[in-house]
Amino acid sequence: MKADYLSWGRYPILEQRGRVFLNRKLPVNLDGSSYLPRGLGRSYGDVCLSQGGDLLLSKSLDNFISFDKENGILRAEAGVSLEEILKIIVPAGFFLPVTPGTKFVSLGGAVANDVHGKNHHCSGTFGRFVKSLRLWRSDMGFVDCSPTENKDLFEATISGLGLTGFITEVEFELKKINNHLIDVETHTFKNLDEFFELSKRLSLIYEYTVAWLDCLSSAKNFRGVFFAGRHAEVKNVDIPLRKKSLPLSFPFNFPKWALNNYSMRCFNEAYFRLQSGKAEKSQTHYDPFFYPLDGVKNWNRMYGACGFTQFQCVLPNKNQHASLKRLLGIVANSRRASFLTVLKEFGAIESPGLLSFPRAGDTICLDFSLKDRKAFTFVKDLEEFVCSEGGALYPAKDAFMQADSFKLFYPNWERFSKQIDPAVKSCFWDRVFNV
């Protein structure tokens, strides 16, 4: 089956047709078809897939519009990638106010998923820094939205997964920095209590915090590495701004047995030892700190043709993080290896979008290969667990959540549904919304 347009998890696979939104000033003639906006296709599940609609691509909208260096405000077309933005703003002394774990997402995608990053506990989500945006809708044409203009549509479009229309332009605030380096503090931890102690202490003094977790450890103790960072005041090392991009790439799918419990245990062991040896404090270029996986193109192919799902949830942290501990116990007992497990405490800053995922609590990100049928039931069980604990799943990563779960996770769903562009068709929305 021709598969030009996949999602990052390479599951599900559907035949898709793409057309390009050519010009930010010219409306599109849909000729009666439905559509779904699509940027760089880095969401994992099916939020960027459409059954029966055309994928309306933002790749031609790659122009910057204005860069106000006095006030740190950038306006650009929605197809510009965060990578392109960084190339322009960093030499001028600015950084993204919030960045996800990859820079290969479009500006429109960052808004549509209301992305979050390692600084959530200080800064909240990307949507908080959006001053205004322009949207194209099949029923309204071009509409400008901001916290003061078309506020309902604005709140729905941030985190709106493209369902409210095609974002053409975004204006947002930048963050001032002194240089392109990050001061990093690294710690290993032997169990979750140590993790929470580190998180509590270091989140007060570092803007960026995250932990990688080895969840193949025994069911009682989870070891891992904690990273804390902040933009460097002073350069202590000589690292050039522009570096050559790594030639590493996965040009084809790995066989599905390549990533298994044994290979992952070896990797985890090696990685843990490597990090244990590292100096506690160091200075690094921003790129490997924020985007460690971007150095290997197409890393998602490592999971093979069967694809994978990235399970990201947020769980309430009451009762000494009991929910998280129980979840990790379930995962460890399942013997299902998660190659990249990331853990962070979200802050309490309210997210601006009606379908925004981040909220106060513990967030964990797990990858599961979809190589056997039982994987699907396992993910379903995890979803039920999240529902029962009062947590939520992240649409940008999801390929499975059911309608009932969706309504629990996103109580604003009804308000949101009123803002949808009638011509949009999305696999995700088909699945989670039944009237």
Place this chain on the structure above:
Amino acid sequence: MSELNDELNIVIFGATSAIAIATARLWAEQSANLFLVARSDEKLEVLKQDLKARGANKVITYIADLQDLSNYSNIYFELNQEFPVIDIVLIAQAVLGDQQESENDSDLLLKEMELNFLGPVKLCNDLVKRMLESNRGTLAVISSVAGDRGRKSNYHYGSAKGALSLYLQGLRNRTANTAVKVLTIKPGFVDTPMTENFKKGLLFVQPEVIARGIAKAIQDKKDIVYLPWFWYFIMLIIKIIPEKIFKKMSI
């Protein structure tokens, strides 16, 4: 370089074509001064905003239909006002027409030849004089691998580009003992609006790849550059095939 600072003065004809935009963006990041000539005022306005945001020092736009050769002197007048000295000229205008149509319509064929060959030749002939006076600068002209050999599927476009390559070769010979460089750029298959209706195979690259190649070739003071590099070898083979055989081929 302008006398007072390091910003290059760069003029681009056909500035809103995909390869020209990608190259202009690279130069904008280096704070260049850019004089952009193209037909569409709307596209030029979008491009100007984009290049300024990316770091261009000065961006001057000039609306002109390069199909109309009689208009060029007006462009030069404006250009002389803005750039006392020119560092780089990039000639990027071209049209890939429907050969079925132009085979049946000689007037259409000649119009396309005007844009693809005569226009660039006029620009080179006029601008090289200025550049020789100041004894600096690079004339970089986008030709094509299609100009290396006449093939029945594409010889209308190909022959214009071939003639252009030959003209540039002569010009290069003329200017060889001066500081003025003449660069012939020969891209292969590029994913742009020009090739919209082509089936995109493995050999297609993005305009950004060509742009990096152009900027580097100018920096390295090259004479002829095939982009990407492997087209040099492909065309070497194409050119070696004896005419007796080639004339019967369908590629």
